[in-house]
Amino acid sequence: MKLSSTSKAVFVALLAMGLSACGNVSRNVAKDGSTAQELVWPKPDDVTPMHRGGTFPDIAVLRQMHAGLNKRQISQLIGWPHFEEGVWGVREWNYVFNFRDGDSDHVTVCQYKILFDENKLARSFYWKPEECARYMNPPPPPLPVPAAKAEKQETTLSTDALFAFDRYSLEDITDGGRTQLDALAAHLLGEKDRIAHINVVGYTDRLGSDAYNQVLSQRRAETVAKYLAAKGVPEELIGAEGRGKAEPVMQCADQARSKLIACLAPNRRVVVRVDTHDM
Template identity: 70%
Template sequence: MHISLKGMVAAMVLTLTACGNVSHDVAKDGSTAGQLVWPAPSDVTPMHKGGTFPDPAAVRAVQADMNKQQIAQLIGYPHFEEGVWGVREWNYVFNFRDADTGQVTVCEYKILFDEHKLARSFYWSPEDCARFVKPPVPPTVTPKPTEQVTTLSADALFRFDRYSRADITDDGRGQLDRLADSLLAEQDRIVHIHVIGYTDRIGSDDYNQTLSQRRADTVAAYLVEKHVPADVIGAEGRGKSDPVVQCPDDSSRNTLIACLAPNRRVVVHVETRGG
């Protein structure tokens, strides 16, 4: 049987306009309906059989005050035969794949329009389906700890070859007081304070190890006396390791001692939270 072009157009217009709302008593302002009715997913039009897999971002972009053309550009035209232009309700069947399980959930989505055919209210069946179009939760970014390093000359901190609290020089106390003040100013951000003592290479390994440990312990104890929290401070002696400078052995003793001065030091590593 031959169908005229005029007849085809008439059929299309009927599809777009004539079938009416599915829900009962849709309010003029589109805010609700006397009874929401959900069509059976199997009743979709042939071209929408099985539903569609929408872009969640596109569904999320559907907002109140949009007209039908704007909505269709985002998620397409409705999946049932309720019509397009003359009705105030659109229904869809959407499929969503769970990212964790890989399982597909079938959801129905409903839009109610006001009398001016502007979108006003939105519904899901089952209601839990709304979770599939929620904005993704941004990953929690933990600021990386930062480290501040302060190097103190052992020669300025202590009298020669000494290590005790009583052996700290006036200049040394001034340096440690300023360091303590700076630590207290940001104590809420401090994760750990690592005090490391070093010596030069003159003397035995055991002697240098002991001297470097005692100096580190003294500096840490001094900071605690100045109210820097003791639970974040650790002290370590590393003896003659990690020298800053190398000096020739053929120098006189006094020249060698002076040359090796940068190696005699206490280094304070302060790890703080970022932000």
């Protein structure tokens, strides 16, 4: 059938309307796409038939939206617009998205609008209602699993009470020293399931050579460790080290030897440090 000139004119006009800026429901979109004189939202019921009721977007993909994307890239991420947007001169795309919060059956319906600049690059994004923008926020990172709370216990034993003078072997432990070590072993056995490590550290005073003091402090620490192990404290949990005259707890001025030895007594010690953790 041959169209009259009048029919042709009407057809062209209708086609132009369908392909032009009929999708720009907002008024006077800025050239740079940053805003519009008035944002106008299409009615949700006016979506195309295939988008009736809106869609449930992949939120992780939706969060990849950003300024500078072109229309093809956007369509690959979230699909084509849900309304009859037209083809030529269209500076606005509109969507209807549905969201569920967690395992809730409640569905929140949101409208999403994209404004483009004159080069058809996305520049600004809007939500209706505005609180729907929260879906663009990434979820908070999971709370860190609290590590077992570590605790430290420390027991200081005087070597003057533990050992005979200038001695270090098991046979040299005094009766009073055995009483102290028995009580300590009983305490450690009661805490055995919570113990991560036991460090036995020996110290001397500053009298004598560095080499001698180092050896003496090491041997006394090892002897205390062996005694505790013999009482049932797990040997694999126990370490021993000597630190000689390091880390003195008492500073004494030079004086008569007997008085100096008495003054330096607190430095002659064995310290048992216990690292424990919560069950």
